[in-house]
Amino acid sequence: MTHVPQLIVDLSLILTMAGVITxxxxxxxxxxxLGYILAGLLVGPNFHLFPTITDIKTIEIWAEIGVIFLLFNLGLEFSFKKLVKVGNTAAITGLFEVSMMLATGFITGQLLGWSKTDSLFLGGIIAISSTTIIFRAFDELGMKTQQFTRVVLGILVIEDLAAVLLMVLLSTLSISQQFAGIEMLQSICKLFFFLTIWFLGGIFVFPTLLRRYRQLMNDESVLITSVALCFGMVFLVTQAGFSAALGAFIMGSILAETTHAEKIEHLLKPLKDLFGAVFFISVGMLINPTLLIQYAVPTAILVLVVVFGKTFFVTLGAVISGQPLKKSLQSGMSLSQIGEFSFIIANLGLALKVTSNFLYPIAVGVSVITTFTTPYMMKASEPLYEWLEKVLPEKWRLYLNRYSTSTETIGQTTHWNSILKSYAQTIILNSVVVIGIVLAASRQLADELHAFIPETFITNSVLFVITFLLVSPFLWALVFKRSNRKAYSAIWLSRKYSRGPLLLLELSRVLIAIILMGFLLNSFFATPTALSVAGGIMVLGFAIFYQRLQQFYSKIEDRFLQNLNARQLEGSGKSKRILLPWDAHFAFLEVSADSNLIGKTLQELKIREHFGINVVLIERGSSTIHLPRPTEVLYPCDRIEVIGTDDQLDDFRVHVEVSTNGDIYMAHEDSIVLERIEVRNEYNIRGKSIRNSGIREKTQGMIVGLERNGERILNPDSSMIIENLDVLWIAGDRDLIKEFIKHKTADSSEEVATEIG
Incomplete structure (x- = not known):
C-alpha cells in the first residue's frame, strides 16, 4: 500500500471542508x-467532531505563504501614485482614524488589565477596516455609485498602507521590547530609507526588464517571473530586518506601475485564492472556543469600541477635512468593522510569541460580529443623518455647512509651495540614493573584495573611485537640478527680498552635497582626509564633467519617469480627474442591451430635464466622446459618465440598468475636469445669460452648478443671467478652461475699448 504524506492528507481535509463551507x-x-475561518475551526485541534489536522506546523508555513500572496496582490492594487491621488480628505481622515483607534485600542487593553504588548497589538487589530467586506456590502446594497464611496475607498488605501507599516513597527517593538521614542523614530527612519531605495531601484529596473523582454513573456513566464520577483524581494527585505509581508507588498506596488500589472493580477488570482484560503483556514484552526466563551465580555466590549469608535473617528476626521456631515457619517458607518488585516496582525503577535493566546480568538470574534453588522450600519447611516439634522442646533448646522463650503474652494498653488516641494523631492530622493549606494559599496562590496584581497589604501581608493562615479550624477542633481524654473524665475523677479531665501535654499543644497561627499570619503578613508578633500573633489569633478553628468542624469530621470508612468500613458484617455462641489459628483453607468434609452438622442431623452443629470462623457468601445452633443445617440454597452446627486443617480440608474460586474470606477487625471470660477466686475461674462456667455464654445464644457448669495443651484437654466460674485462650476476641457480663465479679463478690456471707440 502506497504511503501518502501527512501533508497531503491534511490539505485534502482542509480544502474539502473549505469547499463545502464555501x-x-x-x-x-x-x-x-468567514466560511474559511469556520472550516478551520471544524478541522482544527480544538474541535473534535470532525477529523483533525495533525501537522499544524506545515499548515502554518503554507499560511505564511498565503500572507505573502495576499500582500503581493494588495501591492498590485495599491500603487504609490494612487496614494498621491486619494486627496486630502482621505489622507486626513485615514491618518486621524488610524491614530485614534490605535490609541483607543491601547487604552482599552490597559483598562482590561492586559499587558502593554497585548494592548499595542489590540490597537493595530481594531485600527484597520476590511476592504473585502466593504466592497461586498457596497455591491449588495447598490451603493457603488454614491458619492461617499469614493471617500471610503480613499481611506481604505491609507489604511492598507498604515497596516503594512504597523506590521513592521509592531514587529520591531515586540522583538526589542522597548517603547522608547528614539528607537521608534530610528525604526521609522530606517523603514523610510529602505522603502525609498527599494521603490526607486525597483521602478528603474523591473519595468525596464519586463518591457525589454515583453515579446518573450507569455502567461506562464509572466506568472513565474512575478512570483520570483515577489519572493526575491521578500528575501531582501527579511535580510534587512523587516517582515516578509512588507517585501511582498513592496514588490507588488512596484509591479503595479508596469503595463503588466493587470495581467499579473489576473494570473495571480488563483494562487492568491488558494493560499489565502489556507491562511484564513489556519486562522480558524487557532481559535479556541473555550477562550471565546471565557472572554465573551471583552469581545462584546471591543465590538462596541470598533463600531462606535470607528464611526465616530472617521466621521469626525471627514468633517475636519471639509466633507459634509452626511457624507462623513456615511463613510464612518461604512468603515465600522475589522477584517483580514486584523487576522494578519493578530497572527503576527502569535508568530512572534509576544501576545497572549486569548487575543487571537477575540480578534476573530470581533471581526465576525462586525462583518454581520456592516450592511445594517450602512443602511442606517442616512436615517441617522436625517435624525441628526433635526436635533442639531441651527447654529451648528450652519457652521458645518459654511466650513464644508469653504474647503471646496480650489486653492491656487503658490510659487513658493512649488519651489519648496520640488527642492524637497530633489534633496530627499537624491540624498537617499547617494547614501544607499555608499552603504552598499562600503559594506557589501568592500566586504566581498576584502575577502579575497587585503584591505589597503589602493583597494580603498579603487572602491572610492567606483562609488564616486556611481553617485556623481545624483550629487550633480542635488546641487544643480532645478525642476521648476518658471516658479523660481517668478520669485526671483517679483521682489528683491525674495532672493535671500532662494540663495539660502541653493546654499543648503551645496552643503548637503558636501556632507554626503564627506560621508563617501569617510567610508573609505580617515575622517580628517575626508573633510579636507570633499569640497575640492566635488568642485573639480563637476567643473570637468558638468555636461556629461547632466546628460547622464537626464537619461536616468527619463527612464525612471517613463517606467513610473508607463501604465498611465498606456491607458490614458479613459480616465479623468474630478473636483466635486456639493452633493453632485461624477459616476459611470453602463447602458444594458434592454435599456429603454437605446437608439434615442440625448435631446430626445431630455435626461437633464427629467433627472437633473448631465451627461459629460460616453465611452463606446475604444473611442471616447467628451461632452457629447444633444444629437448623440445611445447604444448598447455604452459607458456614460454623468454628474448628479446620489438620489438623481439612483433614479436614473433604473433606466440605464448598470452592469453588475462589481467595478467601482475611480476618476483619475485626464483632459476633462470640474473647475470653479468666481465672477468679478472685470469679467466679460458678467451680465450675460449662460447661453450667451460663450463658455460652452470656449471651453467645450457646460456650467453644471452656480453659487449665488449662499444659494446653490445645480444645473442652472441656460437663460439665467451671470451676476457679479457668482461662483460657476464648469465641466469641460482642462486646457481650454485654463485659457478661458487666463483671458477673461483681457477680453473684457478689449470689449470696453471697443465700446469707447
Missing part, C-alpha cells in the same frame, strides 16, 4: 472569509 456561505450570501 458553497454553504455563498448560498447564504455571507462572506467567504
Amino acid at each position: 458553497l454553504i456561505f455563498k448560498k447564504l450570501k455571507q462572506p467567504i472569509v
Whole structure:
C-alpha cells in the first residue's frame, strides 16, 4: 500500500471542508472569509467532531505563504501614485482614524488589565477596516455609485498602507521590547530609507526588464517571473530586518506601475485564492472556543469600541477635512468593522510569541460580529443623518455647512509651495540614493573584495573611485537640478527680498552635497582626509564633467519617469480627474442591451430635464466622446459618465440598468475636469445669460452648478443671467478652461475699448 504524506492528507481535509463551507456561505450570501475561518475551526485541534489536522506546523508555513500572496496582490492594487491621488480628505481622515483607534485600542487593553504588548497589538487589530467586506456590502446594497464611496475607498488605501507599516513597527517593538521614542523614530527612519531605495531601484529596473523582454513573456513566464520577483524581494527585505509581508507588498506596488500589472493580477488570482484560503483556514484552526466563551465580555466590549469608535473617528476626521456631515457619517458607518488585516496582525503577535493566546480568538470574534453588522450600519447611516439634522442646533448646522463650503474652494498653488516641494523631492530622493549606494559599496562590496584581497589604501581608493562615479550624477542633481524654473524665475523677479531665501535654499543644497561627499570619503578613508578633500573633489569633478553628468542624469530621470508612468500613458484617455462641489459628483453607468434609452438622442431623452443629470462623457468601445452633443445617440454597452446627486443617480440608474460586474470606477487625471470660477466686475461674462456667455464654445464644457448669495443651484437654466460674485462650476476641457480663465479679463478690456471707440 502506497504511503501518502501527512501533508497531503491534511490539505485534502482542509480544502474539502473549505469547499463545502464555501458553497454553504455563498448560498447564504455571507462572506467567504468567514466560511474559511469556520472550516478551520471544524478541522482544527480544538474541535473534535470532525477529523483533525495533525501537522499544524506545515499548515502554518503554507499560511505564511498565503500572507505573502495576499500582500503581493494588495501591492498590485495599491500603487504609490494612487496614494498621491486619494486627496486630502482621505489622507486626513485615514491618518486621524488610524491614530485614534490605535490609541483607543491601547487604552482599552490597559483598562482590561492586559499587558502593554497585548494592548499595542489590540490597537493595530481594531485600527484597520476590511476592504473585502466593504466592497461586498457596497455591491449588495447598490451603493457603488454614491458619492461617499469614493471617500471610503480613499481611506481604505491609507489604511492598507498604515497596516503594512504597523506590521513592521509592531514587529520591531515586540522583538526589542522597548517603547522608547528614539528607537521608534530610528525604526521609522530606517523603514523610510529602505522603502525609498527599494521603490526607486525597483521602478528603474523591473519595468525596464519586463518591457525589454515583453515579446518573450507569455502567461506562464509572466506568472513565474512575478512570483520570483515577489519572493526575491521578500528575501531582501527579511535580510534587512523587516517582515516578509512588507517585501511582498513592496514588490507588488512596484509591479503595479508596469503595463503588466493587470495581467499579473489576473494570473495571480488563483494562487492568491488558494493560499489565502489556507491562511484564513489556519486562522480558524487557532481559535479556541473555550477562550471565546471565557472572554465573551471583552469581545462584546471591543465590538462596541470598533463600531462606535470607528464611526465616530472617521466621521469626525471627514468633517475636519471639509466633507459634509452626511457624507462623513456615511463613510464612518461604512468603515465600522475589522477584517483580514486584523487576522494578519493578530497572527503576527502569535508568530512572534509576544501576545497572549486569548487575543487571537477575540480578534476573530470581533471581526465576525462586525462583518454581520456592516450592511445594517450602512443602511442606517442616512436615517441617522436625517435624525441628526433635526436635533442639531441651527447654529451648528450652519457652521458645518459654511466650513464644508469653504474647503471646496480650489486653492491656487503658490510659487513658493512649488519651489519648496520640488527642492524637497530633489534633496530627499537624491540624498537617499547617494547614501544607499555608499552603504552598499562600503559594506557589501568592500566586504566581498576584502575577502579575497587585503584591505589597503589602493583597494580603498579603487572602491572610492567606483562609488564616486556611481553617485556623481545624483550629487550633480542635488546641487544643480532645478525642476521648476518658471516658479523660481517668478520669485526671483517679483521682489528683491525674495532672493535671500532662494540663495539660502541653493546654499543648503551645496552643503548637503558636501556632507554626503564627506560621508563617501569617510567610508573609505580617515575622517580628517575626508573633510579636507570633499569640497575640492566635488568642485573639480563637476567643473570637468558638468555636461556629461547632466546628460547622464537626464537619461536616468527619463527612464525612471517613463517606467513610473508607463501604465498611465498606456491607458490614458479613459480616465479623468474630478473636483466635486456639493452633493453632485461624477459616476459611470453602463447602458444594458434592454435599456429603454437605446437608439434615442440625448435631446430626445431630455435626461437633464427629467433627472437633473448631465451627461459629460460616453465611452463606446475604444473611442471616447467628451461632452457629447444633444444629437448623440445611445447604444448598447455604452459607458456614460454623468454628474448628479446620489438620489438623481439612483433614479436614473433604473433606466440605464448598470452592469453588475462589481467595478467601482475611480476618476483619475485626464483632459476633462470640474473647475470653479468666481465672477468679478472685470469679467466679460458678467451680465450675460449662460447661453450667451460663450463658455460652452470656449471651453467645450457646460456650467453644471452656480453659487449665488449662499444659494446653490445645480444645473442652472441656460437663460439665467451671470451676476457679479457668482461662483460657476464648469465641466469641460482642462486646457481650454485654463485659457478661458487666463483671458477673461483681457477680453473684457478689449470689449470696453471697443465700446469707447
